[in-house]
Amino acid sequence: MHSPKLQLEGVTYRYRAGRQSVEALAGIDLTVNAGEFVTIIGPSGCGKSTLFNIIAGVEEPTDGTIMLDGEVNGERAGKTGYMPQQPLLLPWRTVEENVMLGLDIRRVPRKLAREQAHELLKRFGLSEFADHYPASLSGGMSQRVALLRTVLFHPSFLLLDEPFGALDALTRLSLQMWLQELWQSLKSSILFITHDVREAILLSDRIYIFSARPARVLRVVRVELPRPRRPEQLATPAAASLEQELISLLLKEQRA
Amino acid sequence: MKDGTLSSLRKLASYGPAIILATLLLVLWESYVRLARVSPFILPAPTAMLQALVANWGLLYEHTLQTLVETLIGLAISVVLGLLIAVLLDLSPWVRRALYPLLLTSQTIPMVALAPLLLVWFGYGLLPKVLLVILYCFFPIAVACADGLLSVEPELIKVLRSMRASRWQILWLVRLPGALPAFFSGLRIAVTYSVTGAIVGEYVGAEKGLGLYMETSANSFAMANVLAAVLITVVLTILLFGLVALCERLALPWYFTQARTQR
Numbered sequence: 001m002h003s004p005k006l007q008l009e010g011v012t013y014r015y016r017a018g019r020q021s022v023e024a025l026a027g028i029d030l031t032v033n034a035g036e037f038v039t040i041i042g043p044s045g046c047g048k049s050t051l052f053n054i055i056a057g058v059e060e061p062t063d064g065t066i067m068l069d070g071e072v073n074g075e076r077a078g079k080t081g082y083m084p085q086q087p088l089l090l091p092w093r094t095v096e097e098n099v100m101l102g103l104d105i106r107r108v109p110r111k112l113a114r115e116q117a118h119e120l121l122k123r124f125g126l127s128e129f130a131d132h133y134p135a136s137l138s139g140g141m142s143q144r145v146a147l148l149r150t151v152l153f154h155p156s157f158l159l160l161d162e163p164f165g166a167l168d169a170l171t172r173l174s175l176q177m178w179l180q181e182l183w184q185s186l187k188s189s190i191l192f193i194t195h196d197v198r199e200a201i202l203l204s205d206r207i208y209i210f211s212a213r214p215a216r217v218l219r220v221v222r223v224e225l226p227r228p229r230r231p232e233q234l235a236t237p238a239a240a241s242l243e244q245e246l247i248s249l250l251l252k253e254q255r256a
Numbered sequence: 257m258k259d260g261t262l263s264s265l266r267k268l269a270s271y272g273p274a275i276i277l278a279t280l281l282l283v284l285w286e287s288y289v290r291l292a293r294v295s296p297f298i299l300p301a302p303t304a305m306l307q308a309l310v311a312n313w314g315l316l317y318e319h320t321l322q323t324l325v326e327t328l329i330g331l332a333i334s335v336v337l338g339l340l341i342a343v344l345l346d347l348s349p350w351v352r353r354a355l356y357p358l359l360l361t362s363q364t365i366p367m368v369a370l371a372p373l374l375l376v377w378f379g380y381g382l383l384p385k386v387l388l389v390i391l392y393c394f395f396p397i398a399v400a401c402a403d404g405l406l407s408v409e410p411e412l413i414k415v416l417r418s419m420r421a422s423r424w425q426i427l428w429l430v431r432l433p434g435a436l437p438a439f440f441s442g443l444r445i446a447v448t449y450s451v452t453g454a455i456v457g458e459y460v461g462a463e464k465g466l467g468l469y470m471e472t473s474a475n476s477f478a479m480a481n482v483l484a485a486v487l488i489t490v491v492l493t494i495l496l497f498g499l500v501a502l503c504e505r506l507a508l509p510w511y512f513t514q515a516r517t518q519r
Contacts, residue, residue, distance in 0.1 A: 031418035078420030088412040
């Protein structure tokens, strides 16, 4: 058995707001195994995004250990592909140039970077948009480009923070299927944040349910639906009862 | 092609109201001078101004060239200086707090009072004029750029830091290109002041230039000649403004397609 891609033990985060010390994360234990699709779901403002900043190496935890790629509390920046909710494409770069941003930062020679970006766009069906500017893309298309930018920078471990939160239901569904295909073909490990219980069930191997702030892990459930997943599977009794269970758990937290 | 001609015609048509208003004002001016028999020593008619322009073209051309050179040198230095100051202001809140009041103070100095001092310090040559152009121009560029550098989404900075981008990479790859539209806004304001800056410098003392020409003409009550030089100043400024707008279009094609799709 390989060591897990990511393992968090007792990760806490406190920050000062004026004179008060506010606790955002209260001892998070969480594991993502290699090739696994793990989702975090929890009430809004519970500190999920803070946790992502910590894993991505943008912030340091107050306490706890983080093991990434077998390295304990090491340098984490540059070892994940982090993607926030907004696509945040650079409007002066074409789609292809946006996708290669991470390689520019790594100082990969331009020609090589361009080839790799082109290859990836072709592989996931976006090559016809390679020379477009982001302003001419739809919301769903922008999000696909942002995802490929993340993938090209670091394909083996993706941190996706509500990537489909701002999309309409149909676009969202087609992106969910696209992401599943991408995940399977790249054999990535994914840690995914969402508010959407159905999205979590449709995509994940395991789901962590977080409490309201300060965030703790309330429960971890395994989704036992066969792969590749289809939207129809959400209607099966197993999926429906899991959905009800998660929703009632989250509703309790929302009220608290 | 057909689309192109059509849109440029439409563009020209959009200036229609401005052209009509300007023509109307000129006609009013001309008729007032003629009907009220205003002395040409007090207010020459627009036609007299044009006559003066044609009659003195050879001399005016020499002076214009001088003013243009001073303006362009001053503008070029202002662009570099403005960008440098913007990046400096951006380095840390401490630098910003120390530098900003100083920059603001530089703008409160009446240039008309400063110009004779510069003449005493630096003589009749190019330097004091270029300095005045810089004093007029660097500020709008620096302020606009500094604001532009701050306009980047904090989330995007997080993404870049998660990619292990250095501070300079973030500046070079994201913040500076993102600040370019703001830079051009600042530059457009700067060019409208630039020619005036050179002329103020020449007015207090020079060997050549439109400012000198205006001053000597005013002293000999050749009002039509003063106005002819003013006309050149106006045209020069508008041309420079147009040049900046053109550069902006060429440098930021993405910005204009974006503006069009959002409208």
